Amino acid sequence: MNFKIKKVAVLGAGVMGAQIACHFANIGIEVLLLDIAPKELNENEKKQGLDLNHPQVKNRITSELFNRTLKLKPDPLYKKEFAKRVNIGNFDDDLPKIKSCDWVIEVVVENLEIKKSLYEKIELYRKENTLITTNTSGIPIQILTQGRSDNFKQHFCGTHFFNPPRYLKLLEIIPAKETSKELIDFLTHFGERFLGKSVVSCKDTPAFIANRVGIYSMMSVVHLMEEMDFSVQEIDKLTGIIIGRPKSATFRTCDVVGLDTLVFVAQNLQQVLVNDEGKDTFLIPDSIQKMLELQWLGSKTKQGFYKKVKSENGESEILSLNLNSFGYQPMLKLKIAEFEKAKALPNLTDRIKSLIKGDSKINLFYQKLFFGLFAYISHRIPEITDDLYKIDEAMCAGFAWEIGPFEIWNSLGFEKTIPQMEKLGIKPAAWIYEMVDKKESFYQLKNGQNQYYDIKTNQHITIPGSEQFISLKNIRSSQTLWKNEGCSIINLGDGIINLEFHSKMNTIGSEIIQGINKAIEITETDHQALIISNEGDHFSAGANIGLVFMLAIEQEFEELDMVVKTFQNTMLKLKYAPFPVIAAPHNMTLGGGCEVSMHCDKVIAHAETYMGLVELGVGVIPAGGGSKEFALRLSNEIKTDDVRINRFRDKFLTIGQAKVSTSAWEAFDLGYLRKDVDEIVVSRKHQLKYAKQAALLMIEKGYTPPIPPKDITVLGNEGLSLVYSGADGMQVGNYISEYDKHLSIELGKILSGGELNEPTLVSENYLLNLERKTFVKLCQEKKTLERMQSLLQKGKILRN
Secondary structure (H helix, E strand, C coil), X not given: CCCCCCEEEEECCCXXXXXXXXXXXXXXXXXXXXXXXXXXXXXXXXXXXXXXXXXXXXXXXXXXXXXXXXXXXXXXXXXXXXXXXXXXXXXXXXXXXXXXCCEEEECCCCCXXXXXXXHHHHHHHCCCCCEEXXXXXXXXXXXXXXXXXXXXHHCEEEEEXXXXXXXXXXXXXXXXXXXXXXXXXXXHHHHHHCCCCEEEECCCCCCCCHHHHHHXXXXXXXXXXXXXXXXXXXXXXXXXXXXXXXXXXXXXXHXXXXXXXXXXXXXXXXXXXXXXXXXXHHCCCHHXXXXXXCCCCEHHHCECCEEEEECCCCCEEEEEEECCCCEEEECXXXXXXXXXXXXXXXXXXHHHHHHHCCCCHHHHHHHHHHHHHHHHHHHCCCCCXXXXXXXXXXXXXXXXXXXXXHHHHHHHCHHHHHHHHHHCCCCCCHHHHHHHHHCCCCEEEECCEEEXXXXXXXXXXXXXXXXXXXXXXXXXXXXXXEECCCEEEEEEECCEEEEEEXXXXXXXXXXXXXXXXXXXXXXXXXXXXXXXXXCCCCCECCECHHHHHHHHHCCCHHHHHHHHHHHHHHHHXXXXXXXXXXXXXXXXXXXXXXXXXXXCCEEEXXXXXXXXXXXXXXXXXXXXXXXXXXXXXXXXXXXXXXXXXXXXHHHHHHHHCCCECCCHHHHHHHCCCCCCCCEEEXXXXXXXXXXXHHHHHHHHHCCCCCCCCCCEEECCHHHHHHHHHHHHHHHHCCCCXXXXXXXXXXXXXXXXXXXXXXXXXXXXXXXXXXXXXXXXXXXCCHHHHHHHHHHHHHCCCCCC
């Protein structure tokens, strides 16, 4: 079957439905969003003299729910105007419109009879072969299709999105017995390539994969807390980033999700599970039950495990719940020796090994936590899935774990952990012992492909679909051509090499500058194109401010000037290299990371790319060519006198207000990305392969490097007058400090080309010299040093 998705209907405009509609709108698909019609008028409608049949009334529920969704933070849309792709309506009038839709997604309340009644109506109007899927997570998929036609059943399955759909990457697909394989294959492909999801096919078991394992893990933490007498704050310190889980850890996550949601899923699992040896873990402790009775559900009720209050001096303060006294108490500065020791280890698996090793209370907590989880997932195969890699992928994509539980177990040497598990009375499944006898492992790397152990065949199999993308992690050991502490140069084949950053937060220091120059040298000698990408959490958090601060505080200004000049020269070498250079940024792409991208021939940005020149926040201006690039791009955009001041103002405010794009699409609007040059991909997995294909296409077309411009138009005093008047107004209105005003004027001088009497043509080097001298001059000012110090010591931007 040849499925094509041009229009989607989402039935149910609640929290999930409206956000699912937004994400389809994000990728350019027209959406029909429907919900029930009101049964009575509200006061406003009565005043307007409307009746229940008026379109405004009939669409009110859908409209209110959708508008509420558009106000959510973080934003469910890549760009606000994408909301125009969503058409709203109601079930009474607009359900026949699903005839024009290729995919109908049901997201109504978790009630079997309501869903089945809706399916009857869907079958009246859908065209043959329309996809019908449900977002349910609590009703067996097989039950939902009872009484439906064969064609309906063949085109029906579960598509369980995780909340929020734009940001959480997991999409669980749950086929029923009659679901066609072609449909599952199509949804897997479409979900990964177009929706940017990690798609995991699940068996139709309670809570599927991610919630089954994730809720078990969270509830096991709750029970361990009570058993071992830990506080809420201690547990969140022990179960967050230190073990590769989100910063919100356990109880902050509960507050965000809602305690009632967690308890509902846990209670449902406890009731429906029959042969689950760990089902008692889903029992709700008395303390949690009391929180439910008090309606302390988390963020939605303004208090849960944490509560925000105003202190005596009027500042906001976070209090944590004491589950013994049921009172809230100030947050403590916790010092846990085992935690501090592990924190010093940069590698996650090394940290976990450190935390498990020993016989302290902390060590015992981690042993019980991880060993219990390992045993639980071993018993879930083949119940919830036949393939162990799916559990890892589901937990990483759905619960934002850095690595999955089988991968953690593998890194610990799983055969070594079994005696320790048995000592604690924890026993894994029988197939684990068989693996030990065979001296196998959960994962192995073969020919650059990650393979997993298949319990049906007792051999390792390549993870399906992984051959369609490039994993630096998998080829790093065999294809690294050169490396230092900050970066590596990796051969991607076909004459393409990749420069990978791996410093802390991928900040740009001397090692990465050295790596860029080395990559240029290697490419020019032996290869055809260079890609700059990495697999870190962020592309780059910018330049190494610690190095700049150290040189400035020691008044090594000549050396600082040389450091900045080296960075600038390196950016020029990137820009004018005699071969294609492509950047593939993702997530935070700030300061120097943004400047690297702006100097490449082409940017293949992930949809979730947050680009910005944010240097004014630390008291300086962009000096790695960022200010110069904005002046150059402004010059290219100036066509007539009546638009140039507006264009200048936009460029100035983008840097002056340290604007960061909330998506790659917004990066086009802010001028960080170039229309008709740069591109966006939604699938993070496929980003590097697509960048490689783009590089090969540029080579095939016959690449020629750009010619350095000698005629950049700068506005001089015409632009500066706007800067002065704007900065004065902002300061008078108390929107910026006096020092912010000073920084704004210094930035304005660069974008204007200095105090010139009229618009003038200047060179690229002229602007680079101007931005470098301004940068070094600002580093000599006390308030700039105070801003840098605040960021380095407190991680906060100081507005002095």
